[in-house]
Amino acid sequence: MVVGTNARRNCLPVKGIRLAAVKSQIRYPDRLDLVLIEIAEEATVAGVFTQNAFCAAPVTVAKEHLQQKGSRYFLVNTGNANAGTGTAGIAAALGCCQSVADLTNVDFVEVLPFSTGVIGESLPVDKIVAGIPDALAELSEDNWLSAAKGIMTTDTRPKIATASVEINGQQVHVSGIAKGAGMIKPNMATMLSFVFTDVAIAEVLLDQLINNVVNRSFNRITVDGDTSTNDCCMLVATGRSGIALSDSDTNTLEKFTEVLDAVFHELATGLIRDAEGASKFITLRVINGTSSKECLQVGYAVAESPLVKTAFFAADPNWGRILAAVGRSGLEDLDIDCIKIYLGDVCLVSNGGVDLNYHEARAQAVMNNEEIEVVIDLARGDCIETIWTSDLSHDYIRINAEYRT
Numbered sequence: 001m002v003v004g005t006n007a008r009r010n011c012l013p014v015k016g017i018r019l020a021a022v023k024s025q026i027r028y029p030d031r032l033d034l035v036l037i038e039i040a041e042e043a044t045v046a047g048v049f050t051q052n053a054f055c056a057a058p059v060t061v062a063k064e065h066l067q068q069k070g071s072r073y074f075l076v077n078t079g080n081a082n083a084g085t086g087t088a089g090i091a092a093a094l095g096c097c098q099s100v101a102d103l104t105n106v107d108f109v110e111v112l113p114f115s116t117g118v119i120g121e122s123l124p125v126d127k128i129v130a131g132i133p134d135a136l137a138e139l140s141e142d143n144w145l146s147a148a149k150g151i152m153t154t155d156t157r158p159k160i161a162t163a164s165v166e167i168n169g170q171q172v173h174v175s176g177i178a179k180g181a182g183m184i185k186p187n188m189a190t191m192l193s194f195v196f197t198d199v200a201i202a203e204v205l206l207d208q209l210i211n212n213v214v215n216r217s218f219n220r221i222t223v224d225g226d227t228s229t230n231d232c233c234m235l236v237a238t239g240r241s242g243i244a245l246s247d248s249d250t251n252t253l254e255k256f257t258e259v260l261d262a263v264f265h266e267l268a269t270g271l272i273r274d275a276e277g278a279s280k281f282i283t284l285r286v287i288n289g290t291s292s293k294e295c296l297q298v299g300y301a302v303a304e305s306p307l308v309k310t311a312f313f314a315a316d317p318n319w320g321r322i323l324a325a326v327g328r329s330g331l332e333d334l335d336i337d338c339i340k341i342y343l344g345d346v347c348l349v350s351n352g353g354v355d356l357n358y359h360e361a362r363a364q365a366v367m368n369n370e371e372i373e374v375v376i377d378l379a380r381g382d383c384i385e386t387i388w389t390s391d392l393s394h395d396y397i398r399i400n401a402e403y404r405t
Contacts (some may be wrong), residue, residue, distance in 0.1 A: 011161075015141075046236075069110055073110065224301060283387075331378075340375075343363050
């Protein structure tokens with residue numbers, strides 16, 4: 001199931017970026033599963049990665065390569081995560097990088113590997129290596145849709161986002177792709193996401209930008225509370241537009257950051273709209289907290305509650321489950337008499353219990369919608385945080401029960 005139908009099919013090209021996707025039969029016989037992305041020389045690259053202690057071999061290799069030299073190619077495979085594979089997994093990831101390097105006359109550390117799929121199985125290096133020449137032959141600046149399809153696993157549709165902005169009289173582009181539908185609660189990263197711009201951005205500023213925008217987008221979504229072993233988000237600035245971004249030009253930086261935020265937000269919320277088995281897209285706003293930390297603490301307690309999520313799936317305005325999740329979130333000195341909880345424009349809870357003007361029929365009308373907003377007013381500060389999540393359905397259980405079959 002997918003919430004909303006306005007998925008993009010096209011993407012603005014980014015000068016200095018070419019993409020390809022081919023069928024290498026890594027897990028399935030007739031599916032795009034190997035993506036190669038070519039990056040122009042002298043581009044700057046920044047990334048954030050999973051904080052799962054059992055990070056996958058390609059994550060380890062990509063982080064090491066990123067610190068050593070500029071990046072010229074991203075190699076992405078689906079169907080196999082190459083996680084939980086020990087030193088053999090590291091060797092497999094390095095071997096794939098070397099194969100790209102041999103065919104393109106670059107240093108193998110200029111190739112960054114990325115994998116997604118089943119954990120604990122050996123990477124089929126022979127199939128990936130066999131597909132690399134075909135991928136090189138297919139490279140094009142227009143292959144965004146096929147690349148977005150090529151990184152999908154349990155996704156039901158590709159995730160693409162694109163935008164442009166005028167800087168110094170010239171249009172510059174920001175375009176990106178992402179994948180992910182389950183095992184989603186990023187922690188300083190995302191599932192797999194690759195975003196590109198033709199603006200020139202120094203490495204230090206690029207690092208700041210990706211950390212800031214990820215924190216406002218991918219780090220504010222959750223499907224099931226699980227952080228993957230393979231999460232990676234990459235931001236690449238090719239500089240091929242001839243426009244350079246500087247932190248000293250605050251007006252231009254703010255204008256560009258707005259566009260970058262929009263692309264990351266579209267990709268992140270796109271993952272929730274296509275979450276495994278999802279029938280609801282839920283925006284959860286926690287307002288008037290004392291800190292961002294406590295707003296998120298309450299928000300995630302509600303967003304990841306199986307009881308809350310199943311109530312949304314059933315379109316059941318069972319507000320007691322939301323109240324209970326807020327109460328067990330662990331906030332100190334929580335004054336329950338001051339808290340208000342809203343479902344859309346319907347006040348559910350005030351003064352420590354059901355609101356005196358609450359009507360079940362109005363709450364039911366809100367729950368029948370595909371897109372729902374929940375607001376939790378802590379009434380103890382001025383901080384606000386927003387989290388996006390989905391419901392928990394029969395299909396989520398089926399998809400994950402059948403994942404390896």
